[in-house]
Amino acid sequence: MEIIMSFVIGFLFMAAVYLMLSKSLIRIIIGTGLLSHGAHLLILTMGGLGGTAPPVVADGVSVSDYADPLPQALILTAIVISFAVTSFFLVLAYRAYQELGTDNMNLMRGTEDND
Amino acid sequence: MSLVFLIFLPLIAALFIPLLFKKLGRIHTGWFVLIVPVILFIYYLTLLPTTLEGGTLVSELSWIPSIDLAIVAYIDGLSLLFSLLISGIGALVVLYSIFYLDKKREQLHNFYVYLLMFMTAMLGVVQSDHLISLYLFWELTSISSFLLIGYWYTRDRSRFGALKSMMITVFGGLMMLGGFVLLSIMGNTYSIRELIAQAPELAGHDFFVWALVLILLGAFTKSAQFPFYIWLPDAMEAPTPVSAYLHSATMVKAGLYLVARFTPIFAVSGTWIWLVTGVGLFTLFWGSFFALKQKDLKGILAFSTVSQLGLIMSLLGASAMGFHVENAAETVFKYAGFAAIFHLVNHAVFKGSLFMIAGIVDHETGTRDIRKLGGLMSLMPVSFTIAMIGSFSMAGIPLFGGFLSKEMFLTAMLAITEFDLFSMDVWGLLFPVVAWIASVFTFIYSFYFVFHTFAGKHKPEELPKQAHEAPIGMLISPAILAVLVVAIFFVPNFVGKWIVNPAVAAIQPFLYDSPSDVHVHVAAWHGAITPELAMTIGIFLIGGLMFWTLRKWQRSYDAFPDKVSLNRLYDHFMYMSDGGANRFSAVYMTGFIRSYLVYMFGFFFLIVLSTLFLNEAFAFDLTDLAPIGFYEIVIALALVGGTITILAAKSRLTAIIALGAVGYSVALFFVIFRAPDLALTQLVIETISVALFLLAFYHLPKSSKKEERIGFKVGNGLIALGVGATMTLVALSAHSQKILPSISEYYKETVYSEAGGGNIVNVILVDYRGFDTLFEITVLGIAGIAIITMIKLRLTKKEGQHENK
Numbered sequence: 069m070e071i072i073m074s075f076v077i078g079f080l081f082m083a084a085v086y087l088m089l090s091k092s093l094i095r096i097i098i099g100t101g102l103l104s105h106g107a108h109l110l111i112l113t114m115g116g117l118g119g120t121a122p123p124v125v126a127d128g129v130s131v132s133d134y135a136d137p138l139p140q141a142l143i144l145t146a147i148v149i150s151f152a153v154t155s156f157f158l159v160l161a162y163r164a165y166q167e168l169g170t171d172n173m174n175l176m177r178g179t180e181d182n183d
Numbered sequence: 184m185s186l187v188f189l190i191f192l193p194l195i196a197a198l199f200i201p202l203l204f205k206k207l208g209r210i211h212t213g214w215f216v217l218i219v220p221v222i223l224f225i226y227y228l229t230l231l232p233t234t235l236e237g238g239t240l241v242s243e244l245s246w247i248p249s250i251d252l253a254i255v256a257y258i259d260g261l262s263l264l265f266s267l268l269i270s271g272i273g274a275l276v277v278l279y280s281i282f283y284l285d286k287k288r289e290q291l292h293n294f295y296v297y298l299l300m301f302m303t304a305m306l307g308v309v310q311s312d313h314l315i316s317l318y319l320f321w322e323l324t325s326i327s328s329f330l331l332i333g334y335w336y337t338r339d340r341s342r343f344g345a346l347k348s349m350m351i352t353v354f355g356g357l358m359m360l361g362g363f364v365l366l367s368i369m370g371n372t373y374s375i376r377e378l379i380a381q382a383p384e385l386a387g388h389d390f391f392v393w394a395l396v397l398i399l400l401g402a403f404t405k406s407a408q409f410p411f412y413i414w415l416p417d418a419m420e421a422p423t424p425v426s427a428y429l430h431s432a433t434m435v436k437a438g439l440y441l442v443a444r445f446t447p448i449f450a451v452s453g454t455w456i457w458l459v460t461g462v463g464l465f466t467l468f469w470g471s472f473f474a475l476k477q478k479d480l481k482g483i484l485a486f487s488t489v490s491q492l493g494l495i496m497s498l499l500g501a502s503a504m505g506f507h508v509e510n511a512a513e514t515v516f517k518y519a520g521f522a523a524i525f526h527l528v529n530h531a532v533f534k535g536s537l538f539m540i541a542g543i544v545d546h547e548t549g550t551r552d553i554r555k556l557g558g559l560m561s562l563m564p565v566s567f568t569i570a571m572i573g574s575f576s577m578a579g580i581p582l583f584g585g586f587l588s589k590e591m592f593l594t595a596m597l598a599i600t601e602f603d604l605f606s607m608d609v610w611g612l613l614f615p616v617v618a619w620i621a622s623v624f625t626f627i628y629s630f631y632f633v634f635h636t637f638a639g640k641h642k643p644e645e646l647p648k649q650a651h652e653a654p655i656g657m658l659i660s661p662a663i664l665a666v667l668v669v670a671i672f673f674v675p676n677f678v679g680k681w682i683v684n685p686a687v688a689a690i691q692p693f694l695y696d697s698p699s700d701v702h703v704h705v706a707a708w709h710g711a712i713t714p715e716l717a718m719t720i721g722i723f724l725i726g727g728l729m730f731w732t733l734r735k736w737q738r739s740y741d742a743f744p745d746k747v748s749l750n751r752l753y754d755h756f757m758y759m760s761d762g763g764a765n766r767f768s769a770v771y772m773t774g775f776i777r778s779y780l781v782y783m784f785g786f787f788f789l790i791v792l793s794t795l796f797l798n799e800a801f802a803f804d805l806t807d808l809a810p811i812g813f814y815e816i817v818i819a820l821a822l823v824g825g826t827i828t829i830l831a832a833k834s835r836l837t838a839i840i841a842l843g844a845v846g847y848s849v850a851l852f853f854v855i856f857r858a859p860d861l862a863l864t865q866l867v868i869e870t871i872s873v874a875l876f877l878l879a880f881y882h883l884p885k886s887s888k889k890e891e892r893i894g895f896k897v898g899n900g901l902i903a904l905g906v907g908a909t910m911t912l913v914a915l916s917a918h919s920q921k922i923l924p925s926i927s928e929y930y931k932e933t934v935y936s937e938a939g940g941g942n943i944v945n946v947i948l949v950d951y952r953g954f955d956t957l958f959e960i961t962v963l964g965i966a967g968i969a970i971i972t973m974i975k976l977r978l979t980k981k982e983g984q985h986e987n988k
Contacts, residue, residue, distance in 0.1 A: 078908060080822075089896075089902065090899070101845075110914060112861075113918070123858075123942070125943070134931050141948050145959050151868045154875075155966060156969055159973055159974065
């Protein structure tokens with residue numbers, strides 16, 4: 069399963085990078101969303117997908133059967149942080165639309181004087 | 184009195200100059216300044232008997248003991264000679280400047296502060312026995328010289344000249360620092376004395392030639408040798424006292440000092456002899472040849488300084504030959520070192536006086552253009568006499584000091600032809616020939632300088648001012664120097680014994696044990712027609728003839744194209760480095776986010792992939808894999824399908840919905856892979872994110888609402904593919920090579936017994952690793968505050984449409 073997940077993650081990264089290279093701001097943000105999905109799945113996969121029980125203490129389940137709890141805790145933190153950053157970006161994009169009237173990154177260059 | 188303290192005396196005095204200028208403005212500030220060099224000069228005179236017997240004085244001021252940094256003042260014959268020049272000519276220059284600079288119109292406090300700063304720097308250079316403090320003072324001379332050249336900072340030419348000299352001398356200074364560092368690594372000490380003591384061991388070291396070349400670069404740039412002389416003519420924009428002091432008598436001799444000081448270390452090398460002698464001789468010829476092209480009095484003097492510095496440099500190079508000759512102290516090879524120091528003294532004396540005369544002419548007629556001048560002999564008789572003494576000494580005419588050093592120079596150059604090491608026996612003949620030709624030109628420009636200014640026809644209509652003799656105060660300093668020029672001719676052996684011999688013994692310690700061993704007897708008349716005397720007579724005859732016909736052939740100088748001159752090369756280099764850097768940045772700094780992302784991603788996958796394969800780190804291991812289930816495959820397909828939809832979506836709405844689908848698939852993965860908390864969080868957060876995306880989508884401006892599918896771009900696709908493949912490969916390799924077991928066993932075992940909880944993930948989040956959570960909450964809080972601020976604060980609108988502010 070880890071092999072397949074590696075390829076899925078690679079595919080997510082590819083799609084994310086492709087979107088981030090486009091000129092529309094909203095596509096760039098969609099790209100960052102895909103990138104964080106890829107990263108989260110990567111952490112999970114690298115921890116091993118072998119556990120047969122969720123990491124909640126229950127009777128009759130031996131210690132080795134639990135899924136690895138540490139990557140899950142890390143991902144939980146990462147999800148919240150990426151959500152915070154994404155929402156900030158989105159509002160920034162929204163404000164940029166309002167002020168500049170465009171979502172084309174190629175137009176958001178500033179002038180030669182600002183260089 | 185401590186010697187180190189004396190180095191800093193001018194700098195300490197400089198602190199009081201602005202105060203004196205403000206409070207006692209009625210008295211010319213220069214009078215207060217004059218005290219400092221006079222005290223120093225008298226004190227250094229009292230040290231002469233010590234060095235005469237070969238004694239030395241050392242005084243040390245610890246600076247940073249932990250890294251062995253100290254300021255060490257070390258006085259031997261060489262540094263005492265330079266210290267006397269610096270303080271002596273310094274006193275005369277200050278005296279001259281009192282009458283040259285107007286106390287009402289000029290910013291005297293600036294001038295004298297810079298000048299005193301320079302004096303400290305120069306004393307520090309010549310007395311330092313520590314490589315690093317020598318470098319420190321060396322750069323201080325560059326900086327104070329920069330300030331002095333740019334003294335009239337409202338003039339473009341001054342600023343240009345100051346910058347040019349700064350660039351070139353600081354370039355050389357930095358090279359020299361590199362040489363010093365290599366030298367200190369080789370000898371494991373910073374002390375020049377100790378380095379000289381272990382000179383034989385240094386010669387075989389790998390760094391030896393590097394250190395040699397780098398230190399020579401420093402010396403050549405400072406002493407205006409070919410091709411670095413180009414800053415000196417432009418430095419003539421400085422006030423004339425500065426030109427007289429820095430650019431003839433002291434600072435430009437710092438490079439000579441450096442060469443002389445390091446001769447005992449590097450003399451063993453043929454590279455050193457060839458470079459120093461060759462460059463010096465070529466500079467001598469070049470400077471003397473182009474001096475005749477100049478129309479400006481100070482321009483002539485600048486080129487003549489370049490030329491004379493080349494002469495001394497070549498003699499210093501020749502003095503290193505004494506190291507390679509058996510019993511050199513008894514042969515003609517002894518002359519080179521003596522001649523170098525002797526001419527150095529001569530040059531400082533006569534060139535100082537000539538600059539002062541050029542300043543007087545400028546001051547009293549309003550121009551320095553030699554074409555407008557002429558016939559001032561009867562109007563300015565005293566200036567004319569002094570100028571004639573200086574020029575005749577420069578030309579090497581009997582009755583003046585220059586004659587003696589010119590004779591010894593020719594002797595030394597003739598001696599080179601007898602030297603049979605380093606293929607000198609083949610090329611050696613060039614040396615006296617070039618020296619002779621250069622001397623002819625020296626003769627001509629010396630006459631050109633004095634007679635085209637003072638003789639000929641007076642042209643009052645072309646002069647801005649009515650020409651008249653200078654005030655007596657301005658004439659004191661050049662007169663003193665002129666008297667010295669004559670005095671040196673009549674008592675050369677007195678000067679030789681007290682001043683020159685101790686310095687020679689310091690340069691050539693391998694030849695002489697003490698100054699009294701230097702047996703060079705200077706005589707104006709050797710009792711017979713020697714070859715050098717014949718050469719001198721030839722110089723007078725040919726030079727006189729060529730000067731007579733100067734008007735006829737001087738125009739041929741105009742045939743030299745300006746475009747291939749070294750100044751053009753420098754200008755072009757500066758322009759290219761400025762404009763070239765600008766164009767280079769403009770190539771890759773496009774201003775488009777996309778370009779920068781391409782660089783980042785491109786470098787990311789290239790570097791990671793090449794590292795992976797160069798280190799053969801890629802591994803593929805099929806053991807310890809989780810089984811592949813049906814649901815996992817379905818979800819994976821859904822996820823990939825969602826991603827493809829995003830990429831292919833024509834409208835943004837589809838893309839957003841598909842992103843939501845991807846997010847929910849990830850949540851389902853979390854369910855399948857037994858991560859309930861993650862699944863919950865992911866579901867909730869994906870929902871909110873999609874809502875936010877829709878909000879942003881809804882507010883798209885009308886104008887750009889035109890929906891268009893993004894066309895496929897091959898370049899972007901390749902980069903994306905590279906990054907994706909890299910991530911897959913890294914994931915596979917990382918999974919296949921686990922080195923240590925997970926630490927999660929500890930959490931699993933102790934979650935109930937130690938922390939009293941059942942949900943291991945939650946216990947990790949709030950108990951084992953609670954700090955992460957604290958700051959994750961902070962991140963969320965900051966994002967919330969930032970969003971509110973972004974929406975509420977509308978400063979630009981209130982101030983009107985100030986875009987880009």
